[in-house]
Amino acid sequence: MTNVDAKPPTTSPTHLAPEGLQAHLVVDHTPFRLDITVTATPGEVLALLGPNGAGKTTALRALAGLTPLAAGHLHLDGTDLHRTPPESRPVGVVFQDYLLFPHLTALDNVAFGPRCHGATKPQARAQAAEWLARMGLTDHASTKPRHLSGGQAQRVALARALATHPRLLLLDEPLAALDARTRLEVRAQLRRHLADFEAVAVLVTHDPLDAMVLADRLIVIEHGSVVQEGTPSEIARRPRTDYVAQLVGLNLYKGTAEGHTVHLEAGPTLTTTEDLKGPVFVAFPPSAVTLYRDRPTTSSARNLWRCEVAGLETHGDQIRAALSGELPLTADLTTVAAAELDLHPGAPVWATVKATQTHAYPA
Structure with missing residues (x-):
């Protein structure tokens, strides 16, 4: 197993600053082992790209605290989160299937996060209304998830994740549930929202177009290890594995x-x-x-x-x-x-x- 920590840094010196994400994720699920280093600065969108079974979702769950680390470290803005329970981490997650509460309206789905962080019901709903307005969903505030389109549900899930003002935003295949036509429109919208996000965003995807359009930097994972990282243009111009070559x-x-x-x-x-x-x-x-x-x-x-x-x-x-x-x-x-x-x-x-x-x- 390659020890990616032993590799010389390929990112700019700003990635060594206390702010942002510095993580060495080691997860051991015999016979599979994830061993990768992930760094990102505030305002950067990082994509973890790889085939099914490469370890992308395992990495995302480890960052969220849903999968324990066997070794390594996880620092966010200089704070060690290794032992911090998931609900106490300044982390927002947009799951692949969005996981909206079916019995709550769009407004109350978004208000759920602020409520969990101590806001009163009126305060939480006021914040939720602001986020829905940013997403262009004011007219759907009273709509329940089953009556939302795929693109609308994706934006509600994103608003819910952002309403807690996370320092780390995790997106697990956020466009996978959309049809091709909706995907094109929502991808452009998501790119605009991520451009305004001031903290670290980590996107997990197996779709190279999603990664190329949405991310500032890519980390390609195969068999639990980093095989290549760089900007989308660097990856596209100089692939280093057959998987990456096929992608581009x-x-x-x-x-x-x-x-x-x-x-x-x-x-x-x-x-x-x-x-x-x-x-x-x-x-x-x-x-x-x-x-x-x-x-x-x-x-x-x-x-x-x-x-x-x-x-x-x-x-x-x-x-x-x-x-x-x-x-x-x-x-x-x-x-x-x-x-x-x-x-x-x-x-x-x-x-x-x-x-x-x-x-x-x-x-």
Whole structure:
């Protein structure tokens, strides 16, 4: 198991300041073990991204105090929360299914938090009314959850979490329960609300678009460990695992560079524009791959492999071809091109990629 604490810090020096979140989360559920370091500054939105079973929700529950730590630490604004019970932590949570009280109106759902923190009923309802107004839900104050749309319920849950003025806001797959059309609208609304939040927000998601749009920084978790972290643009441009490469839609390979030539672990070589030496990653988009049924004689591409079509699927307005052979890779082409090439599973093809369309970087 990699000890992520032993890694040199990859965040800016401000992440070492007393304010904000500094946590080393170790949770041991044999055979699964979570061991990650999470830091964030006030005003920052951090996304924990990873496949199902990676440990994202376990990390969120540990931050909320719902899952005990086996080791490590949890500091928020300089205060040790390791032994603080969940109900006493300055933490707001928006659960995946929102968990609104079905017998309470939207107003009273939001007022519940302030009431638990000592506000009188009139005070709590006044605060709740302000939060519903911020969310554009004043007209739904007397509505019960079963009569709210998915987007409205999500905003009520967010208002309820924010009404207690938390120093840490946790969002567990906050858009997962929404249909595609509602998700687009609510994602934009959520981004605006998070931009106004002055404390730390941690978002758990398996959706790369949610993470890229909502977060300032990403931590990618696989098998209970951090495999990559950085800004959305850094993650998208330089993936370091197959999972991340698939998320951002790139072909990714690891090899050893000698100048412009990379000897891939998968077998063949790749020519790149970068002049590097030593272990590297090479990435390129599926759109960079050109397919031919016969070996091309006029192509200027430096990279050429004999492949076989392993599968075809619709990808937006294009066809995505999974290729096996000398170099397993993914190619995107138009439906017209796919028809002209008579592509079908088992069809032999030649694949080319120009060196100028590859991107190599140190591993």
